[in-house]
Amino acid sequence: xxxxxxxxxxxxxxxxxxxLAAIGLxxxxxxxxxxxxxxxxxxxIGMYGYAISVxxxxxxxxxxxxxxxxxxxxxxxxxxxxLRLRGDYLAIVTIAxxxxxxxxxxxxxxxxxxxxxxGIRGKDFKDPFESLSPFPDKLIRIxxxxxxxxxxxxxxxxxxLVALFALLFxxxxxxxxxxxxxxxxxDEDAVRSLGKNVYSFKMQSLVIGGVIGALGGIVFxxxxxxxxxxxxxxxxxxxxxxxLLGGAATVFGxxxxxxxxxxxxxxxxxxxxxxxxxxxxTQVEPLALAFVGLGLILLIVFRPQGILGNxxxxxxxx
Amino acid sequence: MRQATLSSLTRNxxxxxxxxxxVVVALLVFAFLQSAxxxxxxxTESVAPGTNKFLQTVMKGTIYGxxxxxxxxxxxxxxxxxxxxxxxxxxxxxxxxxxxFVAVGAGxxxxxxxxxxxxxxxxxxxxQDVILWKRLRKRNVPNxxxxxxxxxxxLVMVNLLQIWIGPDKVRLVTSSPVDRQFGPIAxxxxxxxxxxxxxxxxxxxxxxxxxxxxxxATRAVSDNPALASATGISVNRVIRVVWMxxxxxxxxxxxxxxxxxxxxxxxxxADILLMMFAAVTxxxxxxxxxxxxxxxxxxxVAKLTEVxxxxxxxxxxxVLAILILTLLVRPQGILGRxxxxx
Numbered sequence: 032x033x034x035x036x037x038x039x040x041x042x043x044x045x046x047x048x049x050x051l052a053a054i055g056l057x058x059x060x061x062x063x064x065x066x067x068x069x070x071x072x073x074x075x076i077g078m079y080g081y082a083i084s085v086x087x088x089x090x091x092x093x094x095x096x097x098x099x100x101x102x103x104x105x106x107x108x109x110x111x112x113x114l115r116l117r118g119d120y121l122a123i124v125t126i127a128x129x130x131x132x133x134x135x136x137x138x139x140x141x142x143x144x145x146x147x148x149x150g151i152r153g154k155d156f157k158d159p160f161e162s163l164s165p166f167p168d169k170l171i172r173i174x175x176x177x178x179x180x181x182x183x184x185x186x187x188x189x190x191x192l193v194a195l196f197a198l199l200f201x202x203x204x205x206x207x208x209x210x211x212x213x214x215x216x217x218d219e220d221a222v223r224s225l226g227k228n229v230y231s232f233k234m235q236s237l238v239i240g241g242v243i244g245a246l247g248g249i250v251f252x253x254x255x256x257x258x259x260x261x262x263x264x265x266x267x268x269x270x271x272x273x274x275l276l277g278g279a280a281t282v283f284g285x286x287x288x289x290x291x292x293x294x295x296x297x298x299x300x301x302x303x304x305x306x307x308x309x310x311x312x313t314q315v316e317p318l319a320l321a322f323v324g325l326g327l328i329l330l331i332v333f334r335p336q337g338i339l340g341n342x343x344x345x346x347x348x349x
Numbered sequence: 350m351r352q353a354t355l356s357s358l359t360r361n362x363x364x365x366x367x368x369x370x371x372v373v374v375a376l377l378v379f380a381f382l383q384s385a386x387x388x389x390x391x392x393t394e395s396v397a398p399g400t401n402k403f404l405q406t407v408m409k410g411t412i413y414g415x416x417x418x419x420x421x422x423x424x425x426x427x428x429x430x431x432x433x434x435x436x437x438x439x440x441x442x443x444x445x446x447x448x449x450f451v452a453v454g455a456g457x458x459x460x461x462x463x464x465x466x467x468x469x470x471x472x473x474x475x476x477q478d479v480i481l482w483k484r485l486r487k488r489n490v491p492n493x494x495x496x497x498x499x500x501x502x503x504l505v506m507v508n509l510l511q512i513w514i515g516p517d518k519v520r521l522v523t524s525s526p527v528d529r530q531f532g533p534i535a536x537x538x539x540x541x542x543x544x545x546x547x548x549x550x551x552x553x554x555x556x557x558x559x560x561x562x563x564x565x566a567t568r569a570v571s572d573n574p575a576l577a578s579a580t581g582i583s584v585n586r587v588i589r590v591v592w593m594x595x596x597x598x599x600x601x602x603x604x605x606x607x608x609x610x611x612x613x614x615x616x617x618x619a620d621i622l623l624m625m626f627a628a629v630t631x632x633x634x635x636x637x638x639x640x641x642x643x644x645x646x647x648x649x650v651a652k653l654t655e656v657x658x659x660x661x662x663x664x665x666x667x668v669l670a671i672l673i674l675t676l677l678v679r680p681q682g683i684l685g686r687x688x689x690x691x
Contacts, residue, residue, distance in 0.1 A: 066493060068500075112677040118493055119434045120676060123626050127669040130623055140660030264619075268500055275497070313516055317508035324504025331498050332485065 033301065038175050040293045044182060044254035047189030048074075049293070051247030053274045053285035054196045058240035060271075061280035062200075062209060063233055064216030066122040069109070070244050071266040072129025075136060075259065076101045077245025078252035082156040083144055091159035095249070102245035105132075106238040114233045126264060136259035150258035157253055160185070182254070189250045193286060196243055201282045212236060213280075265320070272327045278337030280344055287338060296323070401533035406656045407649055408534045414648020415547035416609060418641040420602035420618075421625040422554055423595025429571035429635035430591050431482070432492045436499045438599060438625065440506035442618030445470045445600025446607045447514045450521055459522060463604050470600020474593040477502075482592065483585065503619070511615040518612040521604060525611070543605050550601060551641060554594070558637060567591060571635060624651070624665070627672035633685025642683055647671065 040046060052070050059065040080098030085091060109128050113121040135141065137148040145151070166180035178186065203209045214222040215229055223229050248262070255261070269292065277288020299319040304310055310318065336342040424438045445466040452462035481502070485495050526537030558564040569577040570587045578584045599618070606621070607613035628647045632639025647668050654667040675682065 066496070112673060112680075116676065116680050119496060120630075120680065122496065123434065123623075123630065124673055124676060127623050127627070127672050131666045131669050134663060134666045138660050138662045138666075140663065265504070268504055271497065271500070314512045317511040317516075321505045321508035321512075324501040324506075324508065327501030327504065328481075328498050331494050331501070332488075332490070335494060 035175060036301070037294045037297050039177070040297050041290045042176060042186060042190075043178075043293075044185045044189050044250060046289055046293050047186055047193055048247045048251035048254060049270060049273060050193045050286045050289040051189070051196065051250060052244045052270045053277070053289050054193065054200060055240035055243030055247065056270055056274050057200060057279060057281075057285045058236050058243065060274065061284070062204060062212045062216065063236040064118070065114075065233060065236060065240075066118050067125045067237065067240065068122045068264075068267055068271075069125030069127075069129030070240075070270050071262040071264070072125065072132045073102050073105060073241040073244035074248030074251060074266070075129070075132045075262045076105050077248030078257045078262075079132075079136060079145060079151075080245070081249045082151045082252055082257045085159060086151060086155035094156075094159075098245050098249055099242050102241045103238050106241035107234065110234045110237045114230055114237070126267070129262075129267065130264065133259045133262060145259070146257070148259065150256055151252075153253075153256040156257075157181075160253060185250070185253050192246060192250070197282055197286060204280075204282070268327070269323065272323055272330070275327065275330050275335070275337050278340030280341075281337075281339040284337055284339045291338075292323075295326075400530070400535050402656070404533050405535065406652050408536065410649035410652030411645065412540055412544055412547075412648075413609065413652055414645035415544060415551075416602055416606050417621065417624060417628055417648050418644035419547050419550055419605070420599050420621065421628045421640040421644050422551065422637050423598045424625050425629045425632070425635060425637045425640035426567070426571075426591050427595050428629065429637065430567060430574075430588050431486070431495075433482075433495050433499065434492075434626070435595075436496065436622065437477075437503040437506060438595070439618030439620075439622035440503050440510065441470060441473065441596045441599035442603040442606065442621065443510050443613075443615060444473060444506070444596075444618075445603030446521070446613045446617050447510055447603075447615070448600065449604035449607070450514060450519060450613060453521060463601065466600045466604050467597050470603075471593045471597035473600070474596025475589065477596070478589050478592040483589070486585075486588075503622075507615060507619055514615060516615065518614045520612055521607045539608050543609065546601070546605065550598065554598070555638065557594075563587070563590060620665075623672075624668055627668050627675075629682075630672055631675045631682055633682030636682065636684050639682050639684035 052074055055073065056067060056070050059067040059070075077098045080101040081091075081094040084094040084097045089097075105128070109121070109125055113124045136145045136150075138145075139147050141147075161181045161184065164181055164184035166183045168180050170177060170179055171183055173183075204213075211222060211227055211232055214225075214227075215232055219229055222232075251261075270289075273288040273292040274285050275288070276291055277286065278284030296319055299322050300315055303315050303318050307318075330337065336344070420438075420442050423441070424435060427433055427435050427438070448469045449459075449462040449466040452465045453459060457465065481498070482495070485498065490498070526539045528535040528537050556564075558568060566577065566582045566587050567590070569580070569582055570584050574584050577587075603613075603617065606617060624647055625644075628643035629640045630643070631646060632641065632643030650671060651664050651668050655661045655664045658664075658667070
């Protein structure tokens with residue numbers, strides 16, 4: 032077994048991207064109790080918005096704004112029909128909308144813009160960000176970690192973003208605004224009877240979490256490339272598992288959960304073949320994923336508050 | 350809200366049904382006009398001579414819709430009786446197809462393989478309820494959390510199915526069906542048998558729900574579990590039967606979908622899960638006949654998009670767009686009762 036692989040994945044930019052998405056989901060689910068099953072869709076919107084604008088010659092800041100505006104519009108579009116309805120409608124619509132984004136993205140129809148099912152190559156949009164890098168353009172080793180200079184730059188920025196949004200969550204959670212949100216999660220009707228516009232508050236939560244998810248998408252695109260099929264339904268389920276593992280409604284839950292999730296995922300992929308030698312190469316990945324599902328079930332049944340959470344706080348009943 | 354007067358309810362429902370039918374008819378007419386203009390361009394690659402491409406597409410869509418109905422009725426029954434949106438229902442479909450595939454591989458004739466698949470499906474429904482769902486109900490786990498559990502179950506099942514039947518597309522039968530001409534449409538023997546099986550199966554379900562004692566108990570549980578329990582109905586027994594029925598129907602739909610599309614893989618059910626949700630929502634959540642109506646509409650629209658739209662790979666996207674529009678315009682669905690869903 033190789034512990035270096037595990038250490039490597041824990042700090043890698045992909046993990047940071049998923050941590051951002053999980054923080055976004057924490058605004059939805061942990062703070063407001065919204066069941067957004069389409070976080071991967073927000074990530075896709077973010078990466079398409081940024082990569083398409085930058086690869087067509089716009090500056091990076093414009094790409095960033097377009098990605099954020101895209102995520103805001105997407106959230107408004109999803110929230111509009113569903114936030115007045117029972118919780119599982121939002122779940123079905125978000126999962127459907129995320130699939131629509133993926134299907135349209137990989138369709139041959141818009142190939143000129145989205146690159147069809149092969150997506151957009153990294154070198155078409157990574158330059159503006161990587162040219163800012165203070166790290167030399169070579170492999171650098173710091174402690175047990177070894178990354179390329181650009182990856183170091185990306186993961187520095189990404190983890191700073193993670194820290195900033197965790198801080199934002201911490202401040203907002205205990206603010207008057209956050210208390211209204213938590214009130215909505217516990218008892219929507221009670222908050223409505225206090226004269227609060229529940230619909231508008233839920234929409235704000237959906238927008239904020241979605242924008243954070245879109246930023247996670249941009250980070251993900253920089254660590255690999257824009258590829259629609261890497262952001263499927265399963266991706267959303269990973270983010271959910273990570274969030275619930277760490278503890279919804281807590282500040283560090285999503286971050287801890289994401290790191291643990293990836294560490295365990297790599298661990299299972301390494302240990303699985305040792306334990307079950309009959310498994311051939313193509314069966315290791317599905318086995319690891321089956322364990323993710325099992326983990327999700329066991330978490331909800333036995334420890335819905337996750338590692339850091341408070342059981343009384345997270346008794347969500349849509 | 351539920352105690353709306355009977356007359357107003359009926360009038361409302363009639364108006365909405367008429368509207369829904371009108372929308373469908375308008376869609377079909379629109380598509381027909383499109384096809385009439387497209388016929389001049391003469392793309393005869395996909396249809397045999399003497400076949401009307403539009404009618405053929407609608408017919409194929411209807412068959413697809415019937416298969417989808419078979420798969421979705423169970424989803425709707427489970428939602429109706431337990432309030433759970435079961436995201437693992439697609440895997441029940443795949444499980445049926447995979448079981449039939451393995452049975453055929455072991456030398457069973459196709460009809461026997463399908464019967465084995467249905468039996469295995471019913472058994473898996475029973476097993477799921479005993480191992481998982483009954484316990485969750487007993488612990489009073491909220492529906493939203495049960496939904497996340499079903500997502501976890503879907504992840505477990507889809508990956509185990511992948512390990513079981515492998516990652517590749519496989520064929521259930523090696524022979525490809527021969528089309529026969531029926532006036533302007535061409536159908537294979539498989540198509541005819543599938544239509545017959547679907548109609549018999551859906552007919553039995555409605556007979557069960559409307560005429561048998563257990564079926565009436567099921568509808569009572571759907572309506573109000575506490576009241577049903579108070580009148581002496583064993584709610585847990587009813588729900589167990591519903592789980593078995595739902596999984597068995599899905600397992601029946603699995604091999605037939607595999608025959609319809611020609612191939613199957615471990616994603617067969619996961620790929621149509623959202624179509625099933627769209628069908629169930631369009632028809633009215635928890636309303637089993639609604640699911641069937643919704644599935645027919647969805648099946649026809651999906652096929653029409655596939656054949657006529659400039660981007661055939663947007664087939665699923667068009668269906669999901671219908672889902673979102675339904676929620677905007679009429680969240681209770683075509684057959685659903687007008688009540689507050691929030």
